[in-house]
Amino acid sequence: MRKLNSGITNPVAIGMVIIVAVTLSAYVAYHSILDRVGVNREENVTTYDQHFALITDDTYASYWNEVYDYAQEEANANGAYVELLTWTPESTYTMCDLMDKSMACGVDGIILVANTEAGLEEKINEATNRGIPVVTLMEDVPQSQRISYIGINPVSLGTEYAKTLIDLVPDDEEEYNIKVLLTDDRVDANQYQIFTQINTDVVNHEKTKKRVSCAANRVATEGFFLADEDIQELFRNQEEVPEYVVCFSTATTEIAYQAIVDYNLVGKVQVVGYALSPMIEEALENDVVATTLVMDTQEMGTESVDALLEYETTGYTNAYYGVDLEFMTKEGVAHE
Amino acid sequence: MSRRKWQDYPIQRKLMFVVLFTSVLMLISTVIMYFMINSLIRRLDTVYASNVNMTELRQNLDVVQEDLYQYLEVRDYVALSQFYLEEENFRTLTGKLSNKASDNRVMLLQKNIRSMSEDFLNYADNAITAKRGMNVEGYRQNYEKAMELYGFINTDLAELNELLFQNNARSYQTLQQALNYMEVASAALIIIIMVIGIIVVASTTRGIVAPLAQLSEAAARVGAGNFSQRIPDPDSQDEISIVTRAFNGMLDSLNLYIEKVREGAEKEQMMKEQELLMENHLKEAQLRFLQAQINPHFLFNSLNAGVQLAEMEDDEKTAVFLGKMADFFRYNVKKGTEDARIAEELSVVENYIYILNVRFAGEIMFSKEVDESALNYRIPSMILQPLVENAVNHGIRDMIGEGWIRLTIHNDPDRVVVVVEDNGKGMTREQIDNIMMRVETTHEDDSTGIGLDNVISRLSLYYDDTDVVEIVSPGEDQGTKVILRLPKKEI
Missing domain, CATH: 3.40.50.2300 (Response regulator)
Structure with missing residues (x-):
């Protein structure tokens, strides 16, 4: 009996402790379940000024x-x-x-x-x-x-493009055509200024003077699939296919690459591309894109x-x- | 302190506690489960509340736009007042949206919608003002701007609604998952509480029942006669403890009573022994007293007679007579308190008869038949002579005719049988009974003082046997026979 009594010192107090413990455990279990399934998970939201x-x-x-x-x-x-x-x-x-x-x-x-x-x-x-x-x-x-x-300063960029193109053109007596594909051919647009600078430098350079011509082609980008049609058109007439194509956007570079492959002009036409995409990397591998402009x-x-x-x-x-x-x-x- | 308190609780309160505790436990578990499930269900109910709010915002925006258009088109003042009313509502609703730039798309969209809505309402107000001011170009431009923003807001609202819907659908799924977990948790809670309840109820009731069982076992042992046990005194003050203490008290009382009874029995035994001892002493005293009752007058009278006779006549016969007398009284004095041999007793009888014959001139015819082998057994002194004296005095003294007395001593295998027989007056049955019941009788002054009753009493006390003496008389004048059957006692 003594032993029993010592076991249950005061059941009232123990009962209270049990009730409090059960309540607390249930509370903890409830919140741990909510945390576990993510009900209480606050999204990590940051606000800015x-x-x-x-x-x-x-x-x-x-x-x-x-x-x-x-x-x-x-x-x-x-x-x-x-x-x-x-x-x-x-x-x-x-x-x-x-x-x-x-x-x-x-x-x-x-x-x-x-x-x-x-x-x-x-x-x-x-x-x-x-x-x-x-x-x-x-x-x-x-x-x-x-x-x-x-x-990039369009003039400087044009000069860089020109250098690249002059390096690409073989040092022989053949005539070569460079096509610059402009998505924006306004006179005051960057692309036009770049084109102007390329043209000036190529025409004036000793290596390319008189045998390399440089021309711009407008590629429409405002509507669906217009750019593709314009570029396809460029290669359709095999007689007038340029040896070098300069692109000022990722899309035009990719379209040009695809057209060159489609028209079996690989090795005949080289592209100076714009930026790096998976397809452009592939084009570089296939020597369709000779070089591509990458910016920081x-x-x-x-x-x-x-x-x-x-x-x-x-x-x-x-x-x-x-x-x-x-x-x-x-x-x-x-x-x- | 608290421990004592619990132990001191009455059983009723302890049982009340058990019932209350289990009830409260069940209540709490129910409340917890209710809270858990209900809060999740409430959350579930409100999951899509944000979508509802967005829809309301969109509907409100549409109404504002329609009222604006209605007023600008037909100058409908009802529509205008409606516009102002809805504009206020719309401001209130958009005012609840976040206005902070955030990396959270929902919050960013809210901020954009809120900002665009303000612009939209500004343009709408400007359009109305321009319309009122008849500025056609102004209200058209403002309306166009407002409509452009209306489009933007609608687009963002649609995106926001879509995002919220996706978020809410995820929340709904999450809550449903939580609900499943809650079901498991609730079941676990019920089981835990049930186990706790059982443990508490079992241990508490055991605390109540165990002392009772102990008590009943103790009672059974007491019933079997084990009074020496004792239940350890409980510390508590509850009813069982009171009963236990009472039980212990009862055991104490019982043991005390048993002790008293034993002491009483011992005392009684002792008293009995004392009583017996006293009785012995008394008997001894009686014996001595009876022996002392021998009348000394006879001695002195007879001696005086002898002395006088011897002095006056110097006679040989007298000398013999006095010698016999002297032997007789010597014996009487000497053996007053001692046992004697039967031979000695026989000698006294013979002396007595001689003395009587001298006194009464040879009137007494005395004969004896003695078995010599019986003469050496021990018997109380002064037994035979009183019998013979009795036969003389009450048997043959006053009889007509010749009286005789016969003494017979037989040595039976286990007893010595002594018979004193006379042919005198005899005795009635009543007389015999009176003598045997030792009714006090008077003694004549010249007798030796030891009557038959004395002899019978002494023999009874000596042998602790009433059958030692037997008196037989066929009737009046037919003589009396006193038979002694004496157990053999060696010297």
Whole structure:
């Protein structure tokens, strides 16, 4: 009996302890179940003080996601968030609409990769008037009130292109044709300036003078499949097929590669491409693309955000930020 | 302190506690399960609430747009007032949306929708103002802007709704999974609580029943006659402890009583022994007293007579007579308190007869028939002479005719039989009974003082046997026979 009593010192107290323990265990079990299945799992949400928009033309290049990631990284590090608004030919909205939307969304800055769409200049000006700074990336709208341009000086780029082409052309007595495919053939557009510089340098260079001709071809990108049709047309007449093709966008480079393969012109036509995509890498391997222009996407993303942040902070920023570039060959890709 | 308290609880309270505890445990488990399941079900119910809110927002936006269009088209003032009303609602609804830039798409869309909605309403207000101010171009431009934003908002709302729907569908699945887990957890909880309840009820009731069992076992042992045990005194104050203490008290009382009874019995035994001893002493005293009753007058009278006779006549006969007398009284004095041999007793009888014959001139005819082998056994002194004296005094003294007395001693195998027989007056049955019952009789002054009753009493006490003496008389004048059957006692 004594032994029993010592076992149950005070059942009232023990009972209370048991009740509390059961309740606590049930509470813990309840919440652990909710945690386990994720009911209570809060999404890891970070809010930012500033909101930037990156508006880009998806047909222009394949590396925008990379650029966006770097821009986002830089923005996040500085208390800002970058929202990506991408235009594609199948989009309901135009680039101008995306500008309008960004303004209506009350963004604190816009990074615009302009295309040839009319009215963008006015939208840049409208945004600037509404106190929303706009920086242009890779494709400039020089007459607009954009606060900065991040990209490559078209003249320098044209010179680099010309050097590459002169190196590609064999040192013989044959005549060669270079076709530069422009998605934007406005006179003040970057691409046109690049073309002009290529033409000037090739025509004036000793190696290529008088035997290498350089011409521009407009490739339409506003509608569906237009670019493909235009490029196919270029190779359809076997008599007038150029020996060198220069492309200023990922899409045109890929279309040109496919057309050269389709028309069995591999070895006869060489492409100076734009950026690196899986297909372009394949083209490099197959010696269809002789070399391709690769830009520093990190620099592009970081500098565009930095320009906006600097403007937000100080009220001004450099009008131009240069971006490093490199012409990459098959060997270079393999080395990478 | 608390331990004592629990032990001191009455059984009723202990049982109440058990019932209350199990009830509370069940209640708590039910409440917990209710809470767990109900909270999940409530969550399930509200999973799609955000979709409902988005739909409401969208519907509200549509109404605002329709009212705006209606007013701008036909200047409908009802639509205008409706517009203002719905505009307010729309502001309230969009005011609940997040206004923070975030890496969460839902929050970012909310921020965009909220911001665009403000722009939309501003353009709508501007359009109405322009319409009122008859500014046709102004209200058209503002309306177009408003409609552009309306499109944007709708697109974002659709995306937001889609995202929310996906999130909510995931939440719903998650909650359903949680509900499944909860079912298992509830079952486990019920089992745990049941086990706890059983353990508590079993241990508590055992705490109550165990002392009872102990008590009943002890009672059974007591029933079997084991009074020496004792249940350890419990510390508690409950009813069973009281009963246990009472039981122990009862055992104590019982043991005390038994001890008293034993002591009483011992005392009684001792008293009995003392009583017997006293009785012995008394008997001894009686014996001595009876022996002391021998009348000394006879001695002195006879001696005086002898002395006088011898002095006056110097006679030989007298000398013999006095010699016999002297022997007789010497014996009487000497053997007053001692046993004697039968031979000595016989000699006393012979002396006595001689003395009587001297006194009464040879009137007494005395004969004896003695078995010599019986003469050496031991018997109380002064037995035979009183018998003969009795035969003389009450038998033949006053009889007509010649009286005789005959003494016979036989040596029977186990007893010595002594018969004193006379042919005197005899005795009635009543007389014999009176003598045998030792009714006090008076003694004549000239007798030796030891009557028949004395002899009978002494023999009875000496041998502790009443059948030692037998008196036989055929009737009046037919003589009396006193028969002694004496157990043999060697010297």
